[in-house]
Amino acid sequence: xxxxxxxxxxxxxxxxxxxxxxxxxxxxxxxxxxxxxxxxxxxxxxxxxxxxxxxxxxxxxxxxxxxxxxxxxxxxxxxxxxxxxxxxxxxxxxxxxxxxxxxxxxxxxxxxxx
Amino acid sequence: xxxxxxxxxxxxxxxxxxxxxxxxxxxxxxxxxxxxxxxxxxxxxxxxxxxxxxxxxxxxxxxxxxxxxxxxxxxxxxxxxxxxxxxxxxxxxxxxxxxxxxxxxxxxxxxxxx
Numbered sequence: 001x002x003x004x005x006x007x008x009x010x011x012x013x014x015x016x017x018x019x020x021x022x023x024x025x026x027x028x029x030x031x032x033x034x035x036x037x038x039x040x041x042x043x044x045x046x047x048x049x050x051x052x053x054x055x056x057x058x059x060x061x062x063x064x065x066x067x068x069x070x071x072x073x074x075x076x077x078x079x080x081x082x083x084x085x086x087x088x089x090x091x092x093x094x095x096x097x098x099x100x101x102x103x104x105x106x107x108x109x110x111x112x113x114x
Numbered sequence: 115x116x117x118x119x120x121x122x123x124x125x126x127x128x129x130x131x132x133x134x135x136x137x138x139x140x141x142x143x144x145x146x147x148x149x150x151x152x153x154x155x156x157x158x159x160x161x162x163x164x165x166x167x168x169x170x171x172x173x174x175x176x177x178x179x180x181x182x183x184x185x186x187x188x189x190x191x192x193x194x195x196x197x198x199x200x201x202x203x204x205x206x207x208x209x210x211x212x213x214x215x216x217x218x219x220x221x222x223x224x225x226x227x228x
Contacts, residue, residue, distance in 0.1 A: 042220035055213040105157030
């Protein structure tokens with residue numbers, strides 16, 4: 001069974017550009033989560049989608065947005081990139097999005113903003 | 115809102131020695147607690163979780179953690195570490211109930227010295 005897959009593995013952009021990151025959850029999982037992992041800051045919660053709806057959002061500016069498609073895959077869009085957006089972006093999925101569930105993580109997309 | 119603190123950013127320990135990685139949480143309501151491990155260039159994997167019941171939780175790879183409500187702690191322990199345990203370990207907390215985000219600590223890098 002395939003795990004959570006993320007693409008691209010690496011992404012290099014310049015300041016002001018837009019970045020699109022993609023995530024495919026484990027088959028049968030309806031919940032997709034996005035986290036930002038910047039050096040020394042641990043994982044910062046970005047967004048949570050379940051059944052196509054945004055269920056929860058972290059303390060990030062509106063230029064961080066996303067969506068979930070009918071097949072439960074998800075996109076994270078970052079507009080007007082800033083240098084401090086450079087980080088590893090991790091996607092995770094779970095079966096139903098209920099409390100206490102195990103999160104399955106992908107290997108991440110390393111975004112570098114120059 | 116809940117939060118989690120990992121006081122030690124790095125913990126060096128000799129191979130076959132015991133280790134304890136500390137985690138303290140803050141929440142005014144009932145919580146679920148987790149430990150995840152991240153090996154280099156990989157996503158996170160669940161080590162163990164506490165939802166309810168016995169306060170001593172056993173996980174994979176010989177790790178265990180004890181939930182202490184009075185001290186609001188959930189420390190991770192292993193009686194004898196191996197080189198392969200070298201990784202970053204994240205404590206996480208979420209509230210019970212639906213669509214509650216999982217909040218991660220800043221991580222502890224465990225370095226096992228041969």
